[in-house]
Amino acid sequence: xxxxxxxxxxxxxxxxxxxxxxxxxxxxxxxxxxxxxxxxxxxxxxxxxxxxxxxxxxxxxxxxxxxxxxxxxxxxxxxxxxxxxxxxxxxxxxxxxxxxxxxxxxxxxxxxxxxxxxxxxxxxxxxxxxxxxxxxxxxxxxxxxxxxxxxxxxxxxxxxxxxxxxxxxxxxxxxxxxxxxxxxxxxxxxxxxxxxxxxxxxxxxxxxxx
Numbered sequence: 001x002x003x004x005x006x007x008x009x010x011x012x013x014x015x016x017x018x019x020x021x022x023x024x025x026x027x028x029x030x031x032x033x034x035x036x037x038x039x040x041x042x043x044x045x046x047x048x049x050x051x052x053x054x055x056x057x058x059x060x061x062x063x064x065x066x067x068x069x070x071x072x073x074x075x076x077x078x079x080x081x082x083x084x085x086x087x088x089x090x091x092x093x094x095x096x097x098x099x100x101x102x103x104x105x106x107x108x109x110x111x112x113x114x115x116x117x118x119x120x121x122x123x124x125x126x127x128x129x130x131x132x133x134x135x136x137x138x139x140x141x142x143x144x145x146x147x148x149x150x151x152x153x154x155x156x157x158x159x160x161x162x163x164x165x166x167x168x169x170x171x172x173x174x175x176x177x178x179x180x181x182x183x184x185x186x187x188x189x190x191x192x193x194x195x196x197x198x199x200x201x202x203x204x205x206x207x208x209x210x
Contacts, residue, residue: 067168067185069125072114074168075187077122082114089114097197098123106130110182125185135180137173144169148191151202155181161202165194 067074072082082101083089089101090111098118102111107128117123129135140162141147147162155161159174159181168188173180186194195202 067188069127069185072122072125074122074124074185079116079120079122082116082122086114106132107182123186127183127185129180129182131179133180137175137178137180140171140173140180151204152206153202154207157206157208163191163194165189165191170194170198 071077071085079099079101086101086103089103091102093100093102097115099116101114101116103114105112105128107130110126110128112128113126114122115124115126144162144164144167147164148166149163151161151163153159153161153172155172156174158176159172161170161172163170166188168186169183170186171180171183184198
């Protein structure tokens with residue numbers, strides 16, 4: 001996935017560094033070079049820290065940006081383009097929602113699935129993740145922020161579904177293993193519309209404790 005990481009710089013902290021340097025330069029004009037050198041050193045240090053964070057410390061994601069996967073984007077990519085990119089599906093299942101094109105995945109049970117809507121365009125994408133993807137739940141929650149809603153599911157005991165309809169993303173994860181198991185990409189919309197279509201897959205209470 002293409003990652004966007006926002007850096008929040010403490011303005012108060014920067015002011016404690018730059019203001020004393022500026023004041024010193026005014027009160028001691030005989031030594032301006034020293035203030036400039038110190039200022040350049042501070043700026044250089046900040047730049048180095050930012051570079052180190054982006055390339056070594058920032059969370060790495062193998063999945064694409066929200067609402068897209070392998071160049072396939074809900075509401076945009078057509079059935080023909082999917083087959084051109086992915087090849088012929090392993091199987092195809094028709095439903096009232098459209099055609100489910102199933103492709104191989106790392107999961108031994110569930111395939112990756114692309115749902116083609118009635119308009120011949122991709123409606124949803126269901127991607128199965130494995131340990132090879134190194135998709136940590138803690139990293140995903142940090143990236144996407146607080147979900148619009150958390151729900152239980154019938155997928156696996158101990159797992160939860162994290163809903164981000166406004167970002168076109170919903171994923172299933174387990175806190176015990178800190179792992180994301182699967183992710184669904186779709187066109188961004190309201191929580192109400194999403195639940196009207198997919199709410200039957202989730203539960204407000206843990207179904208495994210009934």
